[in-house]
Amino acid sequence: MNWLDTTRALPSPCFVVDENLLRANLELFDRVQQEAGVQVLLALKGFATYHVFPLVGRYLAGITASSLNEARLGAEEMKKEVHLYSPAYRPDEIDTLLKLGSHITFNSLNEWRRYATKAQEAGVSAGLRINPEYSPVKTDLYNPCARGSRLGVRLEDLKQSEVGQTEKLDGLHVHNLCESNHEALATTLEILATKFDRYLKRASWLNLGGGHLMTSDNYDVNTAIASLKEIRGLFPHLKIYLEPGSAIAWRTGALVATVLDVVETSEYPVALLDTSFATHMPDCLEMPYRPAIESELEEKSDGGVTYRLGGASCLAGDQVGLYHFPAPLEPGQRLIFLDMAHYTMVKTNTFNGVGLPAIAIIRESGKVEVVKQFDYDSFKSRL
């Protein structure tokens, strides 16, 4: 895919999502659904570009929502299963949520006591998020099982309650992975099958959360399918769900940006852009990571020029680098940030009044459609 050619006529900055790349990811998840006998949901927190929901809905069972807004978006735009999970529900929203959702997961035994009967009476399948006290994630910011985690109920607390014993528990939900591989999934399943077997024997579903980076090159999908089949063999009555976000939109989109100026500094020259890491690609600063650019050189070569790239906000740290380019950068030149579909569009903000990037979709037919452009009202209406 040559993003630069395809996106030449688009406004800048602009997110671009390619439906054919997305379809390839969805086909892989569909294979997992068919071969492992599981259901896959799109986690809207990671990717909620509803303009492509008709395509996503052709392959996946539905969506998982973390809020009323996401639940409405999923229900209205995909019209398939809506699963709900939030660390705590608002009393003024629970009735509407129960009208939208097919499944709801509670984060604590308190929340279970508050709402589970109401959910079950409304015909919504009610589950509990458990904390398996295992995660391969090394960064605490992304580790749901870090010490003192507020996410999910630990086995020792669950055992003290009647939930899943005399009180009917429809499902168990676990989310302990983040950009993880097949080995982490296998370990998680082993822990669940040994520690939580008495609950799994009585539940009717198990949701394995997100973080399964099946569409990346390092993931052995066949091993994951074998692990999923194994747990299905142990608990054949269980319906198993996965709810990835990142992996669905992995490498399906780019962010088109333009160089506005180049300034010399006491270190490397900095190219100032019409996009911002702080407002359009916040994970670059939060994680942190350095996004790849289509035209960059992998290593500095003879004649190559090294830059830091500076964002459009005045935050001193709104910059990323270093990058090597084959020739000096000039104002007006386009740069294409790669792999920018997941956890970008859902996290943008208008700090400094920086305008939001437009959104374009490359349809399966190859037609490029600009589906959103933002103006002053998008900024003002949030203040």
Ligand SMILES: Cc1ncc(COP(=O)(O)O)c(C=O)c1O
């Ligand atoms: C409960 C839950 N489900 C699913 C996901 C999606 O995870 P990912 O985008 O890493 O696949 C997350 C991400 O934080 C989550 O918290």
